[in-house]
Amino acid sequence: MGGCDCSLIHSFFLPLPLFIISRCKRQRISFASISTRSWASASVREAFTVPGGDVFQRSERDYNDEDELMWAALERLPTYDRLRKGIMKQVSESGKVVREEVDVANLGIQQKKQLMESILQIVEEDNERFLQRLRNRTDRVGIDIPKIEVRYEHLSIEGDAYVGSRALPTLLNSTLNVIEGFLEKVKIFPSKKRVVKILHDVSGILKPSRITLLLGPPGSGKTTLLKALAGELDKDLRVTGRITYCGHEMSEFIPQRTCAYISQHDLHHGEMTVRETLDFSGRCLGVGTRYDLLAELSRREKDSGIKPDPEIDAFMKATAMAGQKSSLVTDYVLKILGLDICSDIMVGDEMRRGISGGQKKRLTTGEMLVGPAKVFYMD
Numbered sequence: 001m002g003g004c005d006c007s008l009i010h011s012f013f014l015p016l017p018l019f020i021i022s023r024c025k026r027q028r029i030s031f032a033s034i035s036t037r038s039w040a041s042a043s044v045r046e047a048f049t050v051p052g053g054d055v056f057q058r059s060e061r062d063y064n065d066e067d068e069l070m071w072a073a074l075e076r077l078p079t080y081d082r083l084r085k086g087i088m089k090q091v092s093e094s095g096k097v098v099r100e101e102v103d104v105a106n107l108g109i110q111q112k113k114q115l116m117e118s119i120l121q122i123v124e125e126d127n128e129r130f131l132q133r134l135r136n137r138t139d140r141v142g143i144d145i146p147k148i149e150v151r152y153e154h155l156s157i158e159g160d161a162y163v164g165s166r167a168l169p170t171l172l173n174s175t176l177n178v179i180e181g182f183l184e185k186v187k188i189f190p191s192k193k194r195v196v197k198i199l200h201d202v203s204g205i206l207k208p209s210r211i212t213l214l215l216g217p218p219g220s221g222k223t224t225l226l227k228a229l230a231g232e233l234d235k236d237l238r239v240t241g242r243i244t245y246c247g248h249e250m251s252e253f254i255p256q257r258t259c260a261y262i263s264q265h266d267l268h269h270g271e272m273t274v275r276e277t278l279d280f281s282g283r284c285l286g287v288g289t290r291y292d293l294l295a296e297l298s299r300r301e302k303d304s305g306i307k308p309d310p311e312i313d314a315f316m317k318a319t320a321m322a323g324q325k326s327s328l329v330t331d332y333v334l335k336i337l338g339l340d341i342c343s344d345i346m347v348g349d350e351m352r353r354g355i356s357g358g359q360k361k362r363l364t365t366g367e368m369l370v371g372p373a374k375v376f377y378m379d
Contacts (some may be wrong), residue, residue, distance in 0.1 A: 070101060071307050083294060084321070086314035088115060099310065104318040107328065115318075116331050118311055123336055133312050141300035143293070147208035148245055148258065148374050150229060155202045155241035157224055157233070160193035198224045198237070206375075223264070226377040231255030257288065260373035266360040270349030274339055274363055277347060278330045281367040283323070288372020290320040329370045337362045337369075 070087055077085065088111065090100045102111060120126045138145060166173055183189035198221045206212055206229075216222050227233050229243060231250055243250055245258060268277060294316055301308060318328040334340040339362055347363065348354015355363070368376060 070099065074101070075302055079295065079298070083291070083298060083317055086317050087310040088314050089118065089310075090114075102314070104314055105321040105324065107318060112318075112328055112331050115311065115314060115328070116335060119315060120332075120335050123338075127336055133309060134316070137308055137312055137316075138297060140306060141297060141304060143297060143300065146374070149208050150206040150259075150375065151204075151242075151244045152225075152229065153203050153242045155199055155225075155228065155239070155243065156197070157199040157221070157228060157237055157239050158195055158197045159234075159237045160191070161196050162192065163194050163196075166192065199228075202241075223379055226379055227261060230259050230261035230377050232261050258373065259375035259377065260368040260371060262365055262368050262376060262378045264379040266357075266364045268347045268349075268360065268363065270347050270352045270354060273344050273346055274355065274359075275326070275330060275334065275343040277363060278333060278366055278370050279326050282327050282329055282370040283325070285368075285371030285373075287320055287322045290316075290372065291322065294320045327370070333366045333369050337366050339363065339366065 074082055074085055074087070084103055084105050086102055086104045087099050088102050090098055090102075090111075107115070119130050161167065162173070162177070166176075180189060180191060184191045202225065214222055214225070224233070224237075228239065233239065245253070245255070272280070297316075300306075315328065315332075319332070321327070331340075334343050339359060342355050342359055346352060346354045347360065354360075365376075365378065
């Protein structure tokens, strides 16, 4: 695509492909009957065949009994406390792996690391499985994740601007612009600005769970279209046409809570580290409807007697807690964007040495991914 820019419109809820996991069923080991038995051979065979004699089955049974008791204790807690408690694997001082009840709102650095490693060891292979596990949990109780369809019909955008030599950013032009602007307001001198049409009669549909690629030459209005769909247009521009989200006009809700525009310009605080930047962005954007979704999910599972995957349950609870100084969402975004290797390095700017240009671009994307937005317009 010689000389063409690309802009990406990304709908967050992508369709998850069917992922089939083959399970290996346990097969009990049966020994052939032996005519001549000794007490030693008989005791060994009974240890593996007599019910209750298998040491491995006994340890697994005890392990499951402990899980049952811990889940039963969690279910007896009030809703507020139950949504803040999770069960995680911990390594005891003796080196034994045990499950312990933890406060997901106050996970330590080591606990977050252990949880992320148990979920995502190899991002390229495990992330799809992880997303499928999240989807399976909501599907089991019949919760449909909201989907967003964006429509724009007969969209036209135009504005007033100086053209030719008057558009150059010189001191003389800036002075004349101020004077002409004042005279225009008092109706003494007409403006020399010309009407510039940026978009003319554009229509389209962005289907849910899809990635849409927007192509066009420089200056064709791609950025203006993305900003219009995200509700971030300049107030001086004149807009005609209709933009709807699932049939609702943009005046009926706050677009910034539903979608996010990711600029092509990487503007960061150079003295902050990558992790600090994402944590700060997460606190500013909030968690959206994650907590409400988790509360309804937990209520339905309790009514149906369903016990969720402990790792998935701990992750969803940790990411639904608002007001955290450092959220688990940050660790997840760092992992999937490949920024975990530079998480403690300053971002840098013109005066400070920091991360590379490609890492800054991914950081700009990550600042929006940690928020509650469902649709992303990536310029």
